[in-house]
Amino acid sequence: MRNDGFFKRAVIIGAVGWMTVFAFVPNILVFLASFCATSTENFIEPAATLRNYARLMDRTHLDILLGSLRLSGLVTAICLLTAYPFASILARARKPVRNTLLLLVVIPFWTNSLVRTYAMTAMLNSSGIVNNVLLSLGLIDAPLAMMYTPGAVVLGLTYTLLPFMILPLYAALERLDRRYLEAARDLGASPWRAFWRVVVPLTMPGIVSGCMLVFLPAIGMFYVSDVLGGAKAMLLGNFIRDQFLTTRDWPLGAAASVTLTALMGLMLLLYWKSAARLGREAS
Amino acid sequence: MASSSCTADDTEIVFRAQALTKVYRMGEVEVHALRGIDLELPRGEFVVLLGPSGSGKSTLLNILGGLDTPTSGQVICGGRNLVAAGERELTEFRRHLVGFVFQFYNLIPSLTARENVAIVTEIARDPMPPEDALALVGLAERLDHFPSQLSGGEQQRVAIARAVVNKPLVLLLDEPLSALDYKLRKAMQIELKELRRKLGITFVFVTHDQEEAFSMSDRVIVMNNGVIEQVGTPVSVYEEPCNLYVARFVGEINIIDAEVVEPGDGRARVRTGGLDVFMRTGHAFRAGEKAHILLRPEDLRVETLKDLAEDPELEDIFARGRSIVGTVEETIYKGATYDVVVRLDAGGVVTATEFFNEDDETVYFRAGDRVAVSWVEGWEVVLPYEK
Numbered sequence: 125m126r127n128d129g130f131f132k133r134a135v136i137i138g139a140v141g142w143m144t145v146f147a148f149v150p151n152i153l154v155f156l157a158s159f160c161a162t163s164t165e166n167f168i169e170p171a172a173t174l175r176n177y178a179r180l181m182d183r184t185h186l187d188i189l190l191g192s193l194r195l196s197g198l199v200t201a202i203c204l205l206t207a208y209p210f211a212s213i214l215a216r217a218r219k220p221v222r223n224t225l226l227l228l229v230v231i232p233f234w235t236n237s238l239v240r241t242y243a244m245t246a247m248l249n250s251s252g253i254v255n256n257v258l259l260s261l262g263l264i265d266a267p268l269a270m271m272y273t274p275g276a277v278v279l280g281l282t283y284t285l286l287p288f289m290i291l292p293l294y295a296a297l298e299r300l301d302r303r304y305l306e307a308a309r310d311l312g313a314s315p316w317r318a319f320w321r322v323v324v325p326l327t328m329p330g331i332v333s334g335c336m337l338v339f340l341p342a343i344g345m346f347y348v349s350d351v352l353g354g355a356k357a358m359l360l361g362n363f364i365r366d367q368f369l370t371t372r373d374w375p376l377g378a379a380a381s382v383t384l385t386a387l388m389g390l391m392l393l394l395y396w397k398s399a400a401r402l403g404r405e406a407s
Numbered sequence: 408m409a410s411s412s413c414t415a416d417d418t419e420i421v422f423r424a425q426a427l428t429k430v431y432r433m434g435e436v437e438v439h440a441l442r443g444i445d446l447e448l449p450r451g452e453f454v455v456l457l458g459p460s461g462s463g464k465s466t467l468l469n470i471l472g473g474l475d476t477p478t479s480g481q482v483i484c485g486g487r488n489l490v491a492a493g494e495r496e497l498t499e500f501r502r503h504l505v506g507f508v509f510q511f512y513n514l515i516p517s518l519t520a521r522e523n524v525a526i527v528t529e530i531a532r533d534p535m536p537p538e539d540a541l542a543l544v545g546l547a548e549r550l551d552h553f554p555s556q557l558s559g560g561e562q563q564r565v566a567i568a569r570a571v572v573n574k575p576l577v578l579l580l581d582e583p584l585s586a587l588d589y590k591l592r593k594a595m596q597i598e599l600k601e602l603r604r605k606l607g608i609t610f611v612f613v614t615h616d617q618e619e620a621f622s623m624s625d626r627v628i629v630m631n632n633g634v635i636e637q638v639g640t641p642v643s644v645y646e647e648p649c650n651l652y653v654a655r656f657v658g659e660i661n662i663i664d665a666e667v668v669e670p671g672d673g674r675a676r677v678r679t680g681g682l683d684v685f686m687r688t689g690h691a692f693r694a695g696e697k698a699h700i701l702l703r704p705e706d707l708r709v710e711t712l713k714d715l716a717e718d719p720e721l722e723d724i725f726a727r728g729r730s731i732v733g734t735v736e737e738t739i740y741k742g743a744t745y746d747v748v749v750r751l752d753a754g755g756v757v758t759a760t761e762f763f764n765e766d767d768e769t770v771y772f773r774a775g776d777r778v779a780v781s782w783v784e785g786w787e788v789v790l791p792y793e794k
Binding site for chain 2: 303304306307309310311312313314315317321322
């Protein structure tokens with residue numbers, strides 16, 4: 125028993141220590157840095173200014189932010205529309221089929237996502253597989269320029285993040301009580317109506333968590349934009365990385381980073397609020 | 408079929424089913440759930456489909472409600488043929504003309520009682536306000552409670568309110584009270600009867616419980632193995648079962664084998680255990696044909712031979728060639744009554760239900776007593792022999 129208590133305490137201290145050193149402290153440092161001034165010698169200079177946030181609000185930076193949100197939103201929408209039917213099939217499939225399909229969803233995780241993103245260039249570039257197939261079928265005369273376009277970035281992000289949409293949706297749809305659908309049917313609801321009024325509300329927690337799991341990483345996944353989108357900074361993640369590693373404007377990068385975290389926090393808050401409203405079964 | 412299967416001409420027929428069959432295919436096996444059902448349900452009746460599980464009663468109900476389609480046959484309701492209707496038309500039908508109540512309430516846990524009912528009114532053509540529907544089932548005070556805050560009976564009432572809020576032509580109830588405890592079930596039976604009277608619509612109620620069926624219905628439809636065995640009022644089904652199956656399924660009954668000695672018009676001379684007796688029967692028998700005599704335990708009268716010998720008046724009643732002699736095998740205490748099991752000298756066992764004497768609370772008969780069993784004249788049923 126004594127040993128148990130010691131072990132328990134050691135594990136908790138270890139975990140808390142780890143989180144403090146590698147997550148909490150760095151985030152605090154970034155937060156503090158966002159209020160500092162730039163300096164040519166030391167990257168940053170202690171100060172207490174909101175100038176960095178003001179700079180973030182200028183035209184070019186705002187465009188990057190909005191463009192990034194738009195792109196991630198698009199990726200989220202595509203993931204949701206593709207994953208929902210797939211997850212429904214998955215939830216209704218017989219066990220062997222279901223396990224096979226789930227395996228197919230999980231297999232990509234076994235390879236590093238950066239490597240997989242590079243693999244996509246082999247599919248998309250002008251002498252890539254897609255172009256070769258289209259050319260040999262005679263559907264196109266000249267190779268399509270697919271690489272280094274926003275479309276390629278959207279494709280890459282969707283490809284990488286789709287499983288994060290499928291899995292929570294599958295969990296929600298699998299839990300869905302079929303009796304509610306029967307009730308909707310015998311109460312005279314059309315299938316379409318039953319879907320919107322019963323299935324969607326009941327799987328809303330899955331939809332929201334899936335969207336969060338796709339939308340938030342999509343904003344930050346700079347390497348996908350790097351590999352498939354070329355030099356253009358399409359995502360907020362690229363912008364932040366550039367501020368720290370290329371432009372060496374740490375305070376601006378920190379401000380962008382804090383803004384991103386605040387955005388995510390705000391969305392989480394909204395989700396919790398709506399989840400509390402949805403799940404307001406009496407205690 | 409039974410003569411009591413009345414088809415009232417002056418009342419409007421809500422449902423008309425003709426030659427309905429339903430075959431389920433389970434792999435190699437074909438299951439015949441319905442084997443030719445003909446049915447007419449008048450408006451405003453409380454109809455009970457009574458039968459054991461697997462008799463096809465739920466399948467029939469689902470077909471009447473447009474939730475299932477028959478393999479062959481016709482269902483006409485409200486001037487439309489449900490069998491020919493597409494999915495969209497069936498959805499309309501379910502939305503406006505029928506209401507369903509099942510054993511499971513299927514209330515949405517995140518919505519209040521009122522909201523659960525309102526979910527139907529938003530698509531109905533001319534619904535009553537959800538509050539009125541809930542008031543009808545006695546839940547006017549509990550509009551804003553969530554299902555988890557309501558008891559099982561109250562949840563079922565919400566489901567009933569939800570089923571009638573669109574003012575349907577028919578309410579279809581599939582064993583709706585089976586999940587409730589005995590007392591609550593009794594109370595709900597009475598409430599459902601009242602509700603039907605208030606709404607004036609047809610109720611079709613599926614149950615395997617004969618007592619439930621009799622206490623609620625205007626008309627009982629006894630089903631077995633995919634066919635209708637008998638249609639009639641509770642009294643006629645109980646008093647005049649048209650075959651052995653119905654006789655055995657509704658209540659207790661004694662079945663005595665006999666032989667028709669002399670057929671007649673509306674009656675026949677029947678021989679059993681050396682006893683020759685005229686009995687009332689609607690069946691046309693041939694002489695020498697085997698038959699069953701059916702007697703309800705409560706219609707039997709038992710007296711000891713000793714008492715008969717001492718009481719000339721009693722002996723006179725029993726002596727008109729209408730009593731069978733036997734030995735008491737056992738007595739079974741039932742609370743308000745007790746059963747006397749008598750092994751007849753001529754073979755076979757009958758059970759008679761006796762009331763306690765006003766001034767004597769002890770069971771009068773003892774095992775081994777020699778007794779004579781008689782019955783109220785004219786209350787017997789004589790049916791053709793079945794294997």
